[in-house]
Amino acid sequence: MRCIFLGSSWLRVRMTLKLSTRLAILSFLALVATAATFSHPTDDTKEIHLYTLDCGHAEFHDMAPFSDTGEYDGQSGGVAAPCFLIRHPKGTLLWDTGLGDKLAENKNGVDKGGIHMTVPFRLLDQLKTLRLAPADVTYLAFSHFHFDHTGNADLFRSSAWILNKAELDWALLNPTPDSVDPNSFSSYKFSKTKIIDGDFDVFDDGSVRILQTPGHTPGHQSLEIQLKKSGTVILSGDLYHLRANREYRRIPRFNTSRAETLASIDRIEKIITNTKARLVIQHDPADFKAMPKFPAYLD
Helix, strand or coil, X not given: CHHHHHHHHHHHHHHHHHHHHHHXXXXXXXXXXXXXXXXXXXXXXXXXXXXXXXXXXXXXXXXXXXXXXXXXXXXXXXXXXXXXXXXXXXXXXXXXXXXXXXXXXXXXCEEECCEEEECCCCHHHHHHHCCCCHHHCCXXXXXXXXXHHHCCXXXXXCCEEEEEHHHHHHHCCCCCCCCECHHHHHHHHHCCEEEECCCEECCCCXXXXXEECCCCXXXXXXXXXXXXXXXXXXXXXXXXXXXXXXXXXXXXXXXXXXXXXXXXXXXXXXXXXXHCCEEECCCCHHHHHHCCCCCCCEC
């Protein structure tokens, strides 16, 4: 009986040791999984994801400038000023940077030149929700250099800036063009840059393409994204500001070229027809609301 007792005790010890070893291994694996989750908290980046970030809103006392044929004269109205983050297996692209996080310090917004501007959520905080810092953004690109698209640009000094040559040359003119704030994107001087003068394949696989669409400004661009489930999505930049502008081909008074704008509209509409693309009019409040609410995404 004594031998049996010793044998059973040894068996219990061995079982306890094996259990402890298994628990240690499981704990280690859990730590590894946690680390992996921290690196890619919202997705595994095997597919392309498109996030719509709230980077501000603007209310106009008079929307007259948004059509050179008078349809909006004397009417008030508002536009969204979103940013877009594209997560790709090869990196991340931030498209436009909104009105600027500094405006978020004014909870009730600010008034300037007949425009009431608000920033309810800081871009930095939204990136933090995805466990991203500015240094994690691989590429930075802009539809154009109006201030409502470049407000947070200088936060991304460590990113590679994709810059349209015609747009940059125009934005740096003296005197400075209306609605351009060169101070908001001055970090391009110290960052890695890629200067382009036409269409550009961001990840070199056809999935994310910058499309040349001049007219609103000399180097204005739109963005085409190929998503697995949602198909082709095109971000308009300021090719259109409102759905009605698209429907009736209304051209803002402040565009640098009416003829180039109409040619760019024809180009994008042809691409939409050929690819059955979804067009997102970036400034239109209804289009902004129709996108998945952050931190959800299109894929």
